[in-house]
Amino acid sequence: MILNSTHTEKNHKQIIADLVGKPYSFFEAIKLKGIGSKRMIVSEVSPNLRVLMNKVTDVNYANIELRRGGIIVYINKGLQNFSWIIPFYQLVIYRTNGMSIHAQGKFIHFKNNKTFKENKQFFSKLLDLKVAYDVQHNLYPI
Numbered sequence: 001m002i003l004n005s006t007h008t009e010k011n012h013k014q015i016i017a018d019l020v021g022k023p024y025s026f027f028e029a030i031k032l033k034g035i036g037s038k039r040m041i042v043s044e045v046s047p048n049l050r051v052l053m054n055k056v057t058d059v060n061y062a063n064i065e066l067r068r069g070g071i072i073v074y075i076n077k078g079l080q081n082f083s084w085i086i087p088f089y090q091l092v093i094y095r096t097n098g099m100s101i102h103a104q105g106k107f108i109h110f111k112n113n114k115t116f117k118e119n120k121q122f123f124s125k126l127l128d129l130k131v132a133y134d135v136q137h138n139l140y141p142i
Contacts, residue, residue: 005083019085021068035066037122043111052082088133
């Protein structure tokens with residue numbers, strides 16, 4: 001689900017909490033050594049996400065926030081902000097010359113550059129949390 005989060009709306013908090021859970025508390029975020037990625041350069045998106053990208057040759061940026069039941073990808077388009085809410089059970093991650101996140105028939109590919117390399121620990125933490133979620137909810141029985 002994609003929400004326009006440029007201006008806060010009361011029902012957005014509840015929608016996000018229902019889909020991916022409440023945000024981590026301050027102490028939990030410290031314990032996890034951070035719950036947000038640094039901003040990354042978007043190199044490619046699926047056709048149904050192109051409306052969220054800048055039309056001119058500006059660089060498109062996005063960052064990711066971890067939640068208990070999934071992630072939120074924050075996409076910046078000029079002065080507008082969009083939030084793509086992805087529960088863990090829909091999340092698929094590919095490592096191809098950068099990192100590619102797929103869910104809900106959409107994808108976003110992050111460029112393999114300095115900003116991506118700075119987020120290497122974040123992506124390993126994200127994969128660990130996804131595996132823990134899958135095991136806890138018995139999504140892949142042995």
